[in-house]
Amino acid sequence: MSEISILENVRLAPYSTFRTGGPARFFTEPSGEDELIEAFRFAEEKALEVFILGNGSNCLISDKGFDGLVIRIGKLMGGISSETGDDGLTYVTAGAGCLLSRFGNYCADLGLEGAEFACGIPGTVGGAVFMNAGAYGREIKDIAVSVRYLENNEIKEIKASECGFGYRTSIFAEKSGKGETPVILSMKAALPKGDKDKILAYCTELKQKRTSSQPLDVPSAGSTFKRPEGYFAARLIEDSGLKGFALDDSGAQVSPKHSGFIVNNNGTATAADILKLIDFVADKVYKDTGVRLEREVRLVGGFGGEG
Ligand SMILES: Cc1cc2nc3c(=O)[nH]c(=O)nc-3n(C[C@H](O)[C@H](O)[C@H](O)COP(=O)(O)OP(=O)(O)OC[C@H]3O[C@@H](n4cnc5c(N)ncnc54)[C@H](O)[C@@H]3O)c2cc1C
Numbered sequence: 001m002s003e004i005s006i007l008e009n010v011r012l013a014p015y016s017t018f019r020t021g022g023p024a025r026f027f028t029e030p031s032g033e034d035e036l037i038e039a040f041r042f043a044e045e046k047a048l049e050v051f052i053l054g055n056g057s058n059c060l061i062s063d064k065g066f067d068g069l070v071i072r073i074g075k076l077m078g079g080i081s082s083e084t085g086d087d088g089l090t091y092v093t094a095g096a097g098c099l100l101s102r103f104g105n106y107c108a109d110l111g112l113e114g115a116e117f118a119c120g121i122p123g124t125v126g127g128a129v130f131m132n133a134g135a136y137g138r139e140i141k142d143i144a145v146s147v148r149y150l151e152n153n154e155i156k157e158i159k160a161s162e163c164g165f166g167y168r169t170s171i172f173a174e175k176s177g178k179g180e181t182p183v184i185l186s187m188k189a190a191l192p193k194g195d196k197d198k199i200l201a202y203c204t205e206l207k208q209k210r211t212s213s214q215p216l217d218v219p220s221a222g223s224t225f226k227r228p229e230g231y232f233a234a235r236l237i238e239d240s241g242l243k244g245f246a247l248d249d250s251g252a253q254v255s256p257k258h259s260g261f262i263v264n265n266n267g268t269a270t271a272a273d274i275l276k277l278i279d280f281v282a283d284k285v286y287k288d289t290g291v292r293l294e295r296e297v298r299l300v301g302g303f304g305g306e307g
Pocket residue numbers: 017051052053054055056057058059073096097120121122123124125126127128129130131132133134135172176182183184185214216220221222223298
């Protein structure tokens with residue numbers, strides 16, 4: 001068995017697209033399943049809480065950091081491969097640490113249809129399964145066939161129909177909400193062959209749509225809030241007069257380009273500044289419309305009792 005490297009006191013801000021976050025007491029990036037199991041053993045011996053981090057593109061990490069072990073599932077666990085099934089579909093298996101954009105581009109290069117939406121989402125496959133990430137009318141649940149994961153030192157594989165996929169949620173998110181720590185290891189997706197030129201053109205079109213409508217050059221975690229049924233969060237925020245709004249000069253601002261994104265201009269805001277603005281926006285929209293916006297962004301570490 002390989003010897004896992006566990007670092008102490010690692011700043012988490014570089015591992016979050018919001019660019020906030022104090023130190024992790026312990027931090028490791030396993031190179032495979034053996035090291036992952038070893039990391040859990042380390043946490044158990046030291047009675048540490050564990051947090052599983054992907055690309056940190058949907059997390060607001062506390063300024064106090066995380067007083068436990070952060071296990072980052074990155075490119076060392078991000079292999080990707082494919083095989084053609086007897087049914088004519090192509091089955092693509094991607095490790096949890098594979099970037100979703102790489103997965104989308106890999107499928108497009110093979111002329112496979114249906115994963116174009118993934119090209120512009122800046123998370124990992126693991127984070128995307130956890131969140132049932134989606135865009136432009138498609139989501140992970142539309143392409144996934146099965147998911148392998150580690151739970152209580154046991155590797156399991158379940159069908160996509162057993163993953164409890166819903167709008168930006170999954171059985172893994174539910175388990176995590178109950179204090180469990182399942183780790184997604186890989187996803188198998190099934191995709192039909194299509195017209196490669198059209199698929200590549202569609203990927204480019206979706207990327208251009210993002211560039212023109214989203215503040216991709218400023219730190220953020222994408223859409224701050226979930227879409228409330230029957231509404232669009234960005235529209236509600238705009239109607240409350242909050243487009244471009246900031247409470248102070250910390251750097252936390254409702255994006256002037258897309259009201260659904262709260263951004264961290266120049267990366268100068270603290271996580272507390274950002275959370276203060278998130279709460280302010282949710283309260284103002286509630287007061288104005290009666291609609292309660294629910295955070296899509298996940299809080300990591302201590303926020304004075306919230307989490
Ligand atoms: C500019 C921008 C645009 C975005 N656009 C979209 C979009 O169009 N659609 C969309 O759905 N999202 C979007 N997002 C949000 C984000 O990219 C997705 O939610 C993504 O799926 C998160 O993946 P991640 O690897 O970064 O997860 P992280 O942020 O690292 O983690 C998110 C959650 O998943 C858990 N997790 C991560 N990996 C694993 C694993 N291997 N096993 C178990 N749990 C795990 C974490 O514990 C955490 O609770 C956007 C974000 C940004 C910054």
